[in-house]
Amino acid sequence: xxxxxxxxxxxxxxxxxxxxxxxxxxxxxxxxxxxxxxxxxxxxxxxxxxxxxxxxxxxxxxxxxxxxxxxxxxxxxxxxxxxxxxxxxxxxxxxxxxxxxxxxxxxxxxxxxxxxxxxxxxxxxxxxxxxxxxxxxxxxxxxxxxxxxxxxxxxxxxxxxxxxxxxxxxxxxxxxxxxxxxxxxxxxxxxxxxxxxxxxxxxxxxxxxxxxxxxxxxxxxxxxxxxxxxxxxxxxxxxxxxxxxxxxxxxxxxxxxxxxxxxxxxxxxxxxxxxxxxxxxxxxxxxxxxxxxxxxxxxxxxxxxxxxxxxxxxxxxxxxxxxxxxxxxxxxxxxxxxxxxxxxxxxxxxxxxxxxxxxxxxxxxxxxxxxxxxxxxxxxxxxxxxxxxxxxxxxxxxxxxxxxxxxxxxxxxxxxxxxxxxxxxxxxxxxxxxxxxxxxxxxxxxxxxxxxxxxxx
Numbered sequence: 001x002x003x004x005x006x007x008x009x010x011x012x013x014x015x016x017x018x019x020x021x022x023x024x025x026x027x028x029x030x031x032x033x034x035x036x037x038x039x040x041x042x043x044x045x046x047x048x049x050x051x052x053x054x055x056x057x058x059x060x061x062x063x064x065x066x067x068x069x070x071x072x073x074x075x076x077x078x079x080x081x082x083x084x085x086x087x088x089x090x091x092x093x094x095x096x097x098x099x100x101x102x103x104x105x106x107x108x109x110x111x112x113x114x115x116x117x118x119x120x121x122x123x124x125x126x127x128x129x130x131x132x133x134x135x136x137x138x139x140x141x142x143x144x145x146x147x148x149x150x151x152x153x154x155x156x157x158x159x160x161x162x163x164x165x166x167x168x169x170x171x172x173x174x175x176x177x178x179x180x181x182x183x184x185x186x187x188x189x190x191x192x193x194x195x196x197x198x199x200x201x202x203x204x205x206x207x208x209x210x211x212x213x214x215x216x217x218x219x220x221x222x223x224x225x226x227x228x229x230x231x232x233x234x235x236x237x238x239x240x241x242x243x244x245x246x247x248x249x250x251x252x253x254x255x256x257x258x259x260x261x262x263x264x265x266x267x268x269x270x271x272x273x274x275x276x277x278x279x280x281x282x283x284x285x286x287x288x289x290x291x292x293x294x295x296x297x298x299x300x301x302x303x304x305x306x307x308x309x310x311x312x313x314x315x316x317x318x319x320x321x322x323x324x325x326x327x328x329x330x331x332x333x334x335x336x337x338x339x340x341x342x343x344x345x346x347x348x349x350x351x352x353x354x355x356x357x358x359x360x361x362x363x364x365x366x367x368x369x370x371x372x373x374x375x376x377x378x379x380x381x382x383x384x385x386x387x388x389x390x391x392x393x394x395x396x397x398x399x400x401x402x403x404x405x406x407x408x409x410x411x412x413x414x415x416x417x418x419x420x421x422x423x424x425x426x427x428x429x430x431x432x433x434x435x436x437x438x439x440x441x442x443x444x445x446x447x448x449x450x451x452x453x454x455x456x457x
Contacts, residue, residue, distance in 0.1 A: 004138045005447050009130070013440065016130050017113070019049070020439075021106040023088075023122050024115040030066055030089035031156045039152050042088045043067045046150050049126070053133035055148070061168075063160035066152030070171070073136070074145040080455045081145040083174035085407070086125030086181060087154035090117035091428045098430035111436045118434035120427035124180040124420055125150060127439060131446040143450060147174060151403070154181075157199075157363030158403040165403065165410050175414075175455050176376050177407055180442070182397050182419030185266065187435075190384035190445075192377060193417035195295070195396035196404055197329040198367035200336035201303075203360045204229065204324045204347065212308075213318040222318055223354025226307045229322035232357075235350045236300055236326075236343075241285045243300045245339075245346045253333035253369075255296045263291050266393065276424055295396035299329040300343075327363075329398060336364040365402025374414040375454045383449035384418075387441050418449070 009016070028042035029035040043060055050058035050071035058071035066089065074081075093103040093116050101107050106115035113123065128148070135142055149172060151161055165172060182193040208225040209218075237243045269291040270282060284293040293299075307322030309315035328339055344359050351357045372394060384392035397417070408415060420442035426432045 005131075005134045006444050008134045008138050009440070009443050009447075012130075012134075016126075017108070017436070017439075019130075020113070020123060020126050021115075023049070023126060024106045024113075024117055025104055027104045028089050028117070028152065029092050029155075030153050031092060036066075039066045039089055043069050043152055046088050047071070049129050050148060053129045054136035055132075055146075058148075061164070063153075063164055065156075065160040068152070068161070068164055069148070069150040071148040071150075072146065073132070073142060075141060077141075078143070078145045080176075081147060081174040082450070082453070083147045083149060083172055083177045083411075083413075084128050085177060085179045085403070086128065086148075086150045087121050087152065088125065088150055089152040089155050090122070091120070091155050093430070095430065100431055103430075103432070108436070112433040113436060113439070114431060114433040116432055118432055119421040119425040120432065121154070121181045123434040123439060124442070127180065127420065127442045128178070128446060131443040131450075134443070135447060135450065144175075144453070144455075147172065154401065154403070157365055158406075159363075161403045162406045165406050169410055172411060174411065176374075176453070177411065177413055177415045179401065179404070179415065179417050180419050181401055182399075182417045183421045183423045183425070184419060184438070185393060185395060186272075187422060188388060188390060190388045190390065190392040191395040191419070192372075192380050192384070192392055193397045193419060194372055194394050195332070195369040196367060196417070197295075197298070197331055197396075197398055197400055198334065198336055198365045198405070199327055199329055199400040199402070200340045200343075200364045201325070201327040201362040202340060202343065203362065204232075204326065205358045205360070206232070206307075206322045206351075206355045207320065207358075208355045209318070209320050212320050215316040215318050218318055223352065225319045225322040225355055228352040228355045229305065229307065229324060231352050232347060232350055233302055233305070233324060236346070241283060243298070245300070245342050247342050248298070248300075248339065251333040251335070251338070252298065252331055255292070259296075260292065262394075263295070264289070266291065266395075294398040296331055298331050298334060301327055301329075303327055329400065330367050332367045332369045334367060336366060340364070363402070365400045366405040368401075368405045368408060368415070369396075370408075370415055370417075375456060376414050376416055379449055379453050380416055380418050383445045383452065386448050387445045418445070420445070 026042040028039045046069045055071040103116040185191040304325040308319035381392040420438040
């Protein structure tokens with residue numbers, strides 16, 4: 001590994017952190033229309049960061065939604081290309097009252113950087129930009145061509161990116177795709193993620209009488225929309241967590257016994273999880289471990305439910321409307337279009353009398369599972385081990401990166417998910433943070449990876 005480049009990173013560490021803090025101050029929440037201008041500001045900031053790093057080209061490329069940032073550095077001497085993907089958009093911050101510090105006023109506390117987007121994914125994407133900068137500043141060139149694709153819609157399911165990738169296949173052509181938007185197994189325990197769950201989501205709206213009714217005058221004669229919704233939601237899974245939607249599991253590709261055995265060797269995840277989350281008991285589908293529940297099994301979760309009077313005290317009404325939001329995490333073999341159709345059919349057939357039901361579809365993304373026989377995967381595990389001093393393992397992740405499956409289908413290149421976050425860093429939750437130890441070691445790992453990467457002949 002280039003000692004000159006790593007020394008450059010150490011010498012400029014505080015400057016890098018200051019720049020990342022500036023990036024994190026931009027409230028680039030892609031799901032909230034009031035932040036559309038902030039999302040574009042983050043895109044512009046990313047363009048300037050790529051130019052500062054030494055990219056020969058860095059520009060905004062428009063989509064029907066939020067813009068994509070594209071950058072590249074190429075040399076006629078290089079035969080191979082690495083494409084780096086990340087995202088500059090972030091999740092909403094609600095409930096903001098649970099943050100210990102304002103989510104867009106980053107602070108460093110106990111060598112952890114707290115802010116929305118610190119770990120997911122501004123911090124991890126920024127590491128790639130600065131590692132490239134270190135190599136160019138100290139060596140004047142890179143061992144292969146580099147392209148950056150940094151989007152602003154990942155947190156809303158990347159609705160514009162499928163078409164963008166398909167329309168720009170030649171522009172994005174590469175030999176390997178590298179992504180840092182996944183967690184390690186734990187502190188000091190590096191991991192290469194080989195699989196992601198897909199997802200689908202919808203909103204359920206239940207409507208009863210023309211308006212809220214006096215519970216004394218009408219109670220007992222009219223369906224209560226909240227009761228009806230609760231009754232309906234209760235039909236979706238049984239007491240053991242198995243989903244009751246017809247056909248839901250039909251196309252699931254089960255993990256091999258060898259894979260399940262490898263996961264069993266990764267430690268007592270059940271105890272770790274209970275301690276981390278302050279739980280006295282876990283919950284999940286029978287026959288599978290907690291790690292398997294979060295990596296290789298599909299889910300159906302109620303993310304929110306609301307209706308009726310929400311204020312202080314009591315208001316004696318029969319609510320006219322009730323609403324719920326649902327997401328499913330999907331595993332290889334499951335198609336989000338099929339699953340969402342099956343759920344809608346289940347809901348329609350189980351709707352209680354006295355109410356009508358409508359559904360609205362939202363984010364969708366297909367699951368992904370990578371083969372790990374390309375030499376780049378061995379290079380990745382070697383790079384982790386060289387910097388962290390412990391062997392890296394192959395894992396899956398319970399979350400979703402919707403465009404990864406599109407990259408796989410359109411570009412047909414190996415996809416490496418080399419994450420540097422930790423599962424405990426509260427991404428998507430209050431007090432999101434990024435351990436600066438992994439910010440430092442992450443850049444060193446990336447430099448080692450780039451300098452030793454071998455391509456198939």
